[in-house]
Amino acid sequence: MKTLLHIVVYIFILMGLSGCNSDVFVEDFQPSVSDVTLEGNGDSVTIRFKSSNWDLLRVYDYYDNSSLYYSVYDKDGNIVSQNQSPVLEGLGKIVCDDIIYKDKMVDFAIERTHPREVKITVNENMYSSLFQFCVTVSNEYETKKIYVSITPSDRYIFDRITYSLDAYSYTDKQIEERKSIVVNNRGDESIVTNYIFPFKDEHRQIQFTSNNPEAFNLLADSKPEVEIPGIVDGHLVMNGELARYASDMQQLPLPFPDTEKEAVTTPPKTSQRITLLLEYEWFETNFTLYAVHPKTKKEKVITGTLQSKMPKGYFIKSEKLNN
Structure with a gap:
């Protein structure tokens, strides 16, 4: 008993x-x-x-x-x-x-x-x-x-996101070398023509970052689609562009065709290096994301930065090779 x-x-x-x-x-x-x-x-x-x-x-x-x-x-x-x-x-x-x-x-x-x-x-x-x-x-x-x-709490529901449209970093003169080729025409009597497609396979790059390592694990929808700002006439504006709120780098389609091409010729009996340089429009701004708990209705505020980089122009450099 x-x-x-x-x-x-x-x-x-x-x-x-x-x-x-x-x-x-x-x-x-x-x-x-x-x-x-x-x-x-x-x-x-x-x-x-x-x-x-x-x-x-x-x-x-x-x-x-x-x-x-x-x-x-x-x-x-x-x-x-x-x-x-x-x-x-x-x-x-x-x-x-x-x-x-x-x-x-x-x-x-x-x-x-x-x-x-x-x-x-x-x-x-x-x-x-x-x-x-x-x-x-x-x-x-x-x-x-x-x-x-x-135990982990229920995830929050995305409500809205805002950006610092009047306080941001911006440049339209960021230049990067993208590709380079060497054309050897020393053994030929005719002109060789190469066509360069400067914007082929290029994208607008978007990335959200936060000092809080859990900032991207708080939401029930792990990668909600949110509106992002863009640059119009040198000013940051909201114009209906969308991206995913996520920590990974995103590649968005360019807002213009990527079919533009330019012919570069190499004279007979010569060789040259052809280098493509792209000019980018870059900005960084702060964001504030608001989310609501589905049960408690508590509001969570998440802060961080948004970076954007998009090609806007190009240069082609031709360098004659002596050897």
Whole structure:
């Protein structure tokens, strides 16, 4: 009968660990079941102790993430410290902060409002995998560990994107060598003609970049089509052009035919090097993308830069070779 009772108690402990908004008695933990998994879309768990002689509470994350700091508050709401290795003595709260990005990628708090209770509240985890950390409570003689995992949150829905149309970098004099050929006509008595197609296989190159490494993993549609600006008479304007919001370099069709050609002749008994140089129109501007969470309706703001490079002219250089 006692064995059956122990099994029932063990099952109830496991059920408490797997549920949302549950109460967990930390001193009843066995090492193999001292894990708590919380939903990234919003969840909480209250951990209860049988005794109140646990003086220190610490948090360790598993990622050594330099962007994550923790703000520690005392029981009156006054900030005590901000660092990567938070320690709470007595009552108060530890809040996960992000010192680099405008919006937190992971948002959770650990609060102790009673000597025998610790409440962990999760708002979201926008990383694409589990975010894991360890909470330890300790006294002079003993340490207890609770391993916490936060599941990834639902992805955000793209809402709109804006650009800095009045503050951008621009040049229309970026010149690059594209191809070069050597024509040897030394053994011929007639003129050799080569046709150069300067814009053949050329594209407009577009790339979005962001300092936030997760900026392109936040959306449910991984590569939504968005409007991008273009240059008209030296000014940045919105004119209905579209590209994918993605981190990889994109090649868009040129807004003009690529069939233009130019004949280059090589006289008899000579050889020459023919080099094609393209002149590009280049600009870089800041973007701000707004997205909305489908359940919480929270707005996420993502910032970064957009770069565009498009050929607009060409030069052909002919160099006579003596050898």
